[in-house]
Amino acid sequence: MEKNATSTLDFKNNDWYSEDFIQSSVVKYLKENGYKIQKENRLKDAERSEKIITASKFFKKEIIEVKGFPQYHENQLHAVVPKVTYAKSWFIEALFNSFVNFSNFDNAEVAMALPNVGRYQAIIKNLNDYFTANDLYFRIYLVTEDGSVEVSNLNHKYMKVVS
Numbered sequence: 282m283e284k285n286a287t288s289t290l291d292f293k294n295n296d297w298y299s300e301d302f303i304q305s306s307v308v309k310y311l312k313e314n315g316y317k318i319q320k321e322n323r324l325k326d327a328e329r330s331e332k333i334i335t336a337s338k339f340f341k342k343e344i345i346e347v348k349g350f351p352q353y354h355e356n357q358l359h360a361v362v363p364k365v366t367y368a369k370s371w372f373i374e375a376l377f378n379s380f381v382n383f384s385n386f387d388n389a390e391v392a393m394a395l396p397n398v399g400r401y402q403a404i405i406k407n408l409n410d411y412f413t414a415n416d417l418y419f420r421i422y423l424v425t426e427d428g429s430v431e432v433s434n435l436n437h438k439y440m441k442v443v444s
Contacts, residue, residue, distance in 0.1 A: 349371070393420075
């Protein structure tokens with residue numbers, strides 16, 4: 282994994298695993314590494330903003346689906362499903378949306394940006410063999426609490442991704 286240790290953000294949100302923080306961190310990382318950012322959000326059919334980063338470098342376009350991590354709020358009045366259950370659903374949704382993005386954008390690579398938390402790491406580890414056996418390229422941006430970004434791939438062959 283490649284790590285950008287200098288990419289810290291002065292972000293006021295204590296929820297570092299929120300989609301806003303993940304998006305801001307990845308956009309900053311991409312800009313620092315020579316990418317041009319075309320678009321940071323798009324509207325779904327239901328008018329709900331979807332967190333997507335569209336970036337390009339050297340005539341190569343990348344569509345990055347941004348997903349946060351489920352969080353518990355003390356003021357919630359209803360029963361809370363464990364974070365682990367939500368995390369798996371959120372990851373699956375982000376992966377599916379990435380595949381949909383692939384069909385919506387010509388000549389673009391798809392990727393995901395996620396907070397670097399243990400549950401997502403466990404899911405990624407379970408997927409590595411499948412993506413490697415089928416030689417599928419799928420980049421992942423993992424954002425840590427300080428805003429630094431680690432770049433990886435679901436395929437072991439491409440684990441040391443150079444931006």
